[in-house]
Amino acid sequence: MAVAIHRIAPCPANFVVPRRKEEISPMPRVRHNGGPGHEPREPARWRPGTGPDGAQARRGRSGFPVGRIATCRKADATFVVQANPGQSMRGTAVNNSTMLWTGRVMTGLFALFMLGASIAPKLLGMPVAEETLAQLGWPAGYALTIGLIELACLALYLIPRTSVLGAVLMMSLLGGAMATQVRAESPLFSHILFSAYLGLFMWGGLWLRDPRLRQLFPAIRETAR
Template identity: 55%
Template sequence: MKLAGWIIIALFALFMLGASVAPKLLRLEAARAPLEQIGYPVKYLLLIGIMELVFTLLALYPRTALLGGILMTGLLGGAIASQLRAEMPVYSHTLFGVYLGALMWLGICLRSPALLAIATGRGQ
């Protein structure tokens, strides 16, 4: 289970770093256009990219995975709320944050037997 957890969290991190963090930090059009589309100023691009980078790295490191998961969940929740407010398509855009969050938490929980026990209701 630990190996599966590492593979899943690595896939999550690779996706976040390649598809979300890098375009934001490089200020690519692929990151600017969606931000403008949902009504946010481009000036927040770098801040959001840095938060995504830090939270992803925290989620990767086992000792800080819980903190990283909580912070990333907050960030993804904000993204979901923004997509809802902008009336974006539900399954492809709005719920994408839910899909990412579920993948991240699956990876975090499979790497930590204690968290997995709590998440499944088998913890003390």
């Protein structure tokens, strides 16, 4: 496993905080020596791939600079110096790939369960679907409508562009199923909370396969030093 070593060094006073790492450059500042006839001096600009003192950084096989890579942080005005950033980036890529495929597997399992256990019996008009709804207090003739709504929500959940919308709509259906189980006075852990189990599994798969959702709800929040 790649380990990134960080070292904190003082931040030069003439550095400003950019929006991206590659935009790091010293803020132009003119120093006068005070005497007549002296020309003002401008500090040398820092270029990507060099250290804070202007020394050229050695580049590895991956093309990333190896050695001191300076990034200015506004919170504590320090430079974070990272060793071997190529190894750290490769480790992050492996972790992202693992989470992506784990999320896809969980999403596939959830979709197969919904299709086989709930949607297909309602759409095919199986007697078990009408009997189950009748036991929960639903009048006859609603199985096909509920099955179509579940199929539409599942399709939205599987499409990447509308996955969050589909998850929200599917969660509302699961909440309605939970309320129906409460009304029928079903057992708590095996019937009432079963919709909550499905909802957590569904959101877990979406969180793992969607980086936007991971940025919105990070598992570990970074604290500023």
